[in-house]
Amino acid sequence: MSDHNEREEGLSFQPRFDASGLVTCVTTDVATGEVLMVAHMNDEALRRTVATGEAWYFSRSRNALWRKGETSGQTQRVVEMRTDCDQDAVWLRVEQRGAACHTGRRSCFYRKVENAGDGSARLAFVDAERLFDPAEVYRK
């Protein structure tokens, strides 16, 4: 097979990292199918996630490897991990402890994008209850 075919049809895990050494990760709630968050993983985050069954990410803003929940306690147990056709993204189905979002919500996706009718878009809160108080959880 060509490299292209091998990546799409083969059984070798060959993550296609971007210029920053990252792949995109989508994490969903295994019970509800809800998208909890979109984040990034470098090679080490992928390795640790596969090895431990807990979600590890790479934070672009902090430039650091990060075990989900290491500060907040809101860990993610990985039930299944998948990769996509061109292997530049992974999908984690997880059991989420508490809330995935640093704002204290279950999911980072707590606002709908709606058509405002004049060619623009506006947001509306949905599933936006806070499960924890971020000021309490992340205080130094």
Added chain:
Amino acid sequence: MSDHNEREEGLSFQPRFDASGLVTCVTTDVATGEVLMVAHMNDEALRRTVATGEAWYFSRSRNALWRKGETSGQTQRVVEMRTDCDQDAVWLRVEQRGAACHTGRRSCFYRKVENAGDGSARLAFVDAERLFDPAEVYRK
């Protein structure tokens, strides 16, 4: 509110585009919660998606705006669109006509990533039936 707070807690849609002018888009099947694909949108793709209720993306490989299904007929009707806390990603819940993946599968995520037990990872096919023949659909 500060710009940061406004982006996280406000109701103004202020997509945070990356250096290439793109946000990440996760698209799920509204019926099953399955992740169908991860792709990108530029400002125009966002506008057209909101305005038309059909999914539009921006192809990095072809450097072109792209209405999902324009070649294959496998269109996506948007039931709900959401954005995340820092507004650099959107989540589309869609009614998928046929298959989302260019390989002919329902979802681009047709391979599991498994722990091979020796510190490495291997892939295994899952939900990998083809709904169409890509050689037939994409031939010139």
